[in-house]
Amino acid sequence: MMLANRVAIAFHRNVHFYKRIRVTTAWKDAGGYEDTRIPRPIGCMSSVGQFRHFAIKCDEPCVVKGVVIGVYSKEGEREPKLTSSGEKFDDRAQGKISDLVRETQMKGDLGKGMVFMNVDPEFSAVAVVGLGQEGAGYNDLEMIDEGMENARVAAGVGARALQLQGVNEVYVDSMEYPEQAAEGSALAIWRYNSNRRKQDRTQIPKLELYDSPEMDAWTRGLFKAESQNLARRLSDAPANQMTPTIFAQSTVDALCPCGVSVDIRSMDWIEENRLNSFLMVAKGSCEPPVVLEVNYCGTAPEDKPILLLGKGITYNSGGLCLRPKKCMQLYRGCMAGAAVCVATIRAAAALSLPLNISAVLPLCENMPSGMAVKPGDVVTLLNGKTMGIKDVSKAGVVVMADPLLYAQANFKPRLVVDIATMSYGVCCGLGGSAAGIFSNSNFVYKQFEKAGGLTGDRVWRLPLWNYFKRLISPTLTYDINNRGRGPASSCIAAAILHELVPCVDWAHLDIRNVGMITQYAPLPYLLRDRMTGRPTRTIIQFLYQMACPDNK
Known part of the structure; x- marks a missing residue:
């Protein structure tokens, strides 16, 4: 037949x-x-019109x-x-x-x-x-x-x-x-699809x-993919539809039904806790800044948590150091680090990982105005060091500095992982192949390397040498320069953050090349020219390895 x-x-x-x-x-x-x-x-x-279509009346x-x-x-x-x-x-x-x-x-x-x-x-x-x-x-x-x-x-x-x-x-x-x-x-x-007509x-x-x-394995895979899709949705939303306040509400909607606590800290709290580096950038915008404190408790409450810190600049125009108009719309994705943190914790809760996770997410816009931070301004950080703002477009380390110090003092974590779309340097070095990772712990790096190999979303270790520390203090006027000297912008940003985590295992993921618009040989299962949500699944796998070290 x-x-x-x-x-x-x-x-x-x-x-x-x-x-x-x-x-x-x-x-x-x-x-x-x-x-x-x-x-x-x-x-x-x-060409679609060349093929016959039939209408069938269906009640369902x-x-x-x-x-x-x-x-x-x-x-x-x-x-x-x-x-x-x-x-x-x-x-x-x-x-x-x-x-x-x-x-x-x-x-x-x-x-x-x-x-x-x-x-x-x-x-x-x-x-x-x-x-x-x-x-x-x-x-x-x-x-x-x-x-x-x-x-x-x-x-x-x-x-x-x-x-x-x-x-x-x-x-x-x-x-x-x-x-x-x-x-x-x-x-x-x-x-x-949010901005298209329903039909x-x-x-x-x-x-x-x-x-x-093997339904259990299939379900785990769906949990992980849906979490990455959550990060994609948050990152891809237009800036006017994903302001700091809207991001905070979206986080509450995503995490609270999973049993995760979310505390929304407003301007009064930020000023009271003296997160001045964060406020310097945030005050240039009419949108009020927000700091989110997220806590997932998967084991005994007294166990030290793993701390996640996500850069949450919901729109980064560059401030007074305005970015070129050609790529201006891409910088709605500068909160991809915070989006990945939210997605990761949602997956951890769905998978009931046996560990405690805390996250601090500073959310603001970097905009030019009469209140905006000016090149040459200096801020005193919570640890007493001073930071000079030489380049306002490189606001990532400025926004994250005081929240990073605050989170370590209040949560006393066993490990700190910060995720940020930090610098274009990692794009030049790695393209879209892997996220750049900096760490002061070989063990932590090896766990990330293993996780990246299993998820297909790899990481590549970049140097955290004393050489770069000498590039972030070029003058006697202040302790740290947010721009540093030389073209190694990713390494310089990591060196600045390293100065703020002296006594704890730490990893810094620079996802500027993988977490924003897919431009460099996209993975076949991700859309070109859209936000990726990477490396959500790698961080989930890393947390699983930390929670269950005896499991292969």
């Missing part, structure tokens, strides 16, 4: 159009007709199901091989999937595949996606578990392809890594695990 009117859609990762390819359309034996339409690229909407929304199946690449004389779940689906479809893989000459290359229509009566579309080499594991040179990352890529590319076909219920093959398949697919189908919004399909008993 001829296969029912099958149309395949080929797709390639990092390519932003899809080609509709005829496989076979003859199904006269089934009472149909032979389709003679010429395949066209569907990168523009004009129609469910359109699709499934993502993985296929391993061809090795030597061996043909591409379906995953175990894929083989079961192929048996169910009477061998049609393996026939189509041969017919279309699929090689199983990572992120490449096709969508087949009308192959199965239950699933209107089947995405078969390449997983690359079977048995891939940890690659020491790449510092990444390639098997896990391949599952994310294949699941993400397949889920997105089905989403573009109007599928609203996507079943995903575990591809031997159900947690990673959940992450890739949930990250790939997410869209920032114009991209539909976010429901995700389900296909033919696997």
Whole structure:
């Protein structure tokens, strides 16, 4: 019996159009007709009108199901091989999937595949996606578990392809890594739709695990991906829709239902606690500044917490040192560090991690006005040191200085991790490949390195040498200069923060290159030119390793 009117859609990762390819359309034996339409690229909407659409009256929304199946690449004389779940689906479809893989000459290359229509009566579309080499594991040179990352890529590319076909219920093959398949697919189908009309919004399909008993791992993956998507939503919102006050309310809405306490500190409290470096930047804007104190208690209350500090400049115009207009809109993402902190704590609560986490999030805008901080101003920090503000556009270390000192004194943490979109220098050095990490502890760095390899969102250690300390005190007028000397801006910012954490294990994550707009070879399961929410999953994995050191 001829296969029912099958149309395949080929797709390639990092390519932003899809080609509709005829496989076979003859199904006269089934009472149909032979389709003679010429395949066209569907990168523009004009080609969509060539295909017939049918309206069906439904009392309830129609469910359109699709499934993502993985296929391993061809090795030597061996043909591409379906995953175990894929083989079961192929048996169910009477061998049609393996026939189509041969017919279309699929090689199983990572992120490449096709969508087949009308192959199965239950699933209107089947995405078969390449997983690359079977048995891939940890690659020491790449510092990444390639098997896990391949599952994310294949699941993400397949889920997105089905989403573009109007599928609203996507079943995903575990591809031997159900947690990673959940992450890739949930990250790939997410869209920032808040400012579109309801009828114009991209539909976010429901995700389900296909033919696997490992629901716990799948659910963990969804938790982690949804947390990263929360960070993406907070970071991607326009600045007028994510002011410090709105960010604070969004944090309450996200965390309080999970049993996390959130304290919102207003201007009076900030002045009373003498967070003067933070106030110097905040007073240039009409938007009132806010400091959030977030506490998650996963173990005994007397246990020392891990402290997270997130830079929360909800819009950074550069102040009186105004930034170029070309990239001005990107700096709504300068609160990505605070967004990642909120998302991380939400995931920790959802996963019930057995450790205590505290976070301090200073939220403000950096704007030019008659009240704005001026180049050359000097502020006295809580530890008695003075900081000169040579460059107002480099407000990150200024905003974080006093909150960092305050948090250490009040929470007495066992470890401090600060996350900030700090400096363009890390973009030049690492592109979008990895977040820059600075740490005074080899153990802490090794844990982050391990976490990055498992999540596919890597970190790369940058130097924290005394050489850079000499660059932040260039004059006898004050103790610290917020700009320093020389082009190593990321290292200079880290050296300034290091001066403020003398007696505790500490790590500084500079996410300027990975946490803001995706510009440099984006991951296949993240959207180009949108905020990324990175490295949320890496920090979640790091916290898990700290909470459960005996678990692999």
